[in-house]
Amino acid sequence: MKDVFAFAWHYWTKQPKLFAVTIAVLTVATIIETNMPNALSGFFEAIRLRKEASTVWWHLAAFLATYFGYLLTYNFVWRLYNLFENNNFNAVYNDAFTHIETLSEQYFVNTFTGSMITTIKRGRDRLETFEDQVLVNLYPTILTVFCTIVFLGMRMPVLAALLAVYVVVMLLLSALLVMKYAGPAQEAYANAQDEFGAHLADSIGGIITTKSYAQERLEIARFMEQSAELRKHNLKAYWRANTTSLIQRCFLGGMLTMLLGGGTWLFLNGQATIDDMAYLVLAHTILQSYIRNVGDHVKNLMTSSYDLHAIIALMEEQPSVKDKPNAKELHVSQGEVCFHDVSFTYPSKTTPVFANLSIKIRPGERLALVGDSGGGKSTFVRLVQRLYEVSDGFITIDGVRISEITQESLRSSVAVVPQDPILFHRSIRENIAYGRQNANFDEICKAAQQANIHDFILSLPTGYDTLVGERGIKLSGGERQRIAIARAILSDRKILILDEATSSLDSISELAVQKAIRTVTHGRTSIMIAHRLSTIKDADRILVFHNGKIVEEGTHNDLITRNDGIYASFFEIQSGGFLQPVD
Ligand code: ADP
DSSP, X not given: OHHHHHHHHHHHTTSHHXXXXXXXXXXXXXXXXXXXXXXXXXXXXXXXXXOOHHHHHHHHHHHHHHHHHHHHHHHHHHHHHHHHHHHHHHHHHHHHHHHHHHSXXXXXXXXXXXXXHHHHHHHHHHHHHHHIIIIIIIHHHHHHHHHHHHHHHHHOHHXXXXXXXXXXXXXXXXXXXXXXXXXXXXXXXXXXXXXXHHHHHHHHHTHHHHHHTTOHHHHHHHHHHHHHHHHHHHHHXXXXXXXXXXXXXXXXXXXXXXXXXXXXXXXXXXXXXXXXXXXXXXXXHHHHHHHTTHHHHHHHHHHHHHHHHHHHHHHHOOOSSOOOTTOBOOOOSSOOEEEEEEEEOOTTOSSOSEEEEEEEEOTTOEEXXXXXXXXXXXXXXXXXXTSSXXXXXXXXXXXXEGGGBOHHHHHTSEEEEOSSOOOOSSBHHHHHGGGOTTOOHHHHHHHHHHTXXXXXXXXXXXXXXXXXXXXXXXXXXXXXXXXXXXXXXXXXXXEEEEEOOOSOOOHHHHHHHHHHHHHHHTTSEEEEEOOSHHHHHHOSEEEEEETTEEEEEEOHHHHHTSTTOHHHHHXXXXXXXXXXXXX
């Protein structure tokens, strides 16, 4: 709970003036409201003492003025509060998104995208609930109880003391009832709803499989089981909420009985007047309107605090790769990449992927990485981008250790074409210009031409303004990869990392992609995870990876002639199938 308060406090004190003014005006509004029974009592007193008509009217006017004064001040509070809380929500969204952008790849590998989105959205919503409970529900409730006890104490001190004890006991019991009795049932219902939703999504998502295996009956039966479970939890939650509400209202009835009974006793004993009785009735009405929902406020406070832990944890997450305090900017002139005795183990693993790996990639060299799955090719290129820190040894670019330079300058020097490029749901033009935001349209078209995708783009009804759908879903794999190649060409970086698409390209797309690869790698230090013979044959050097080791190294012609070589056997097996020559 302490961390949740600290989290909320951080945002509240980001706008100290607005926070202070909101609380001050809220305090004034609450005091005005708790003073209304006094104003009503004054009016009754004027009648009881049969004062002059003008005095009676004046008291009535004073009571009504208090009433309208309260209404207007309270409305003003809400306007201030809405501004205050909206600024907070905005700050939470902005901080969370900015923070996520600073985190390293390792975090995203281990965290579901959906859960991150839920954490941020829920974080904002729960902060709203938390703020509402603390600032505009519980704080005015406590203040109202306090002011009422003080005002009542001035009239009937014994009754005020009794009220103080009664209210404290009632609030404690009420909170206990909600937390221990109604709350758990409500929580079980919420969990059942989540489960029901997940089951529904799973079942509808797999409906094609259900149909093809004729399992509709099974799915319907399972669905009915789930909905029966939901009904059971729903009923229990409603039942307990009703019982709790009944007990709470009985408490409030007890408070009314105590105040009116006590007042009547004092009245009959000549220690209270009819205007004191009027005070009691209105004071009770106001008091009960606050106290009635205290149990729910406490429950909401607890659940929102619980849910806020996820966003607090997200904000506390530190990037696993950090820039050194005096990290310099990298300026690549040649594009030489060297691994010096590099060892690397993934943080979640114990066996190293690489042990003492040394390799020099010459400026402008086209290097193909081949080998079986799990050999370490992707890890190799991740280390070049410093998506992970090496465990031992170091990597240099043009002789500068990449651990000594800023990640931003490193990644701005490397163009990456992933195997399955993810495009943004923005226009093709924006997607191509992503690595060089200031590129003009002619430059974008030229890059697209070189990537062999220009004609395709022009054939679309809205050309370069076409939106590509979420993650680029409206385009085929080959088209996406050529757009990613155009992006790499346009960004014009000295070092290129290219993960070739393994499959799903028809031969025409494949030819187009191959031509694009040839263009983009020209004059750049290129590290290509290669799956196709044409790419491999074009390479200046091939590294064959096996279990994190470079087991063979050379040109295609060198390697193919090695007896019992992995590459030679790999080529022999695959040249008839997957590795098809294109020229
Ligand atoms: P390749 O690209 O040659 O298929 P990888 O570099 O992806 O090989 O994998 C090398 C080894 O590292 C494999 O054993 C794989 O399971 C492991 N690995 C890959 N990525 C991760 C990761 N993010 N976390 C932990 N282990 C990983």
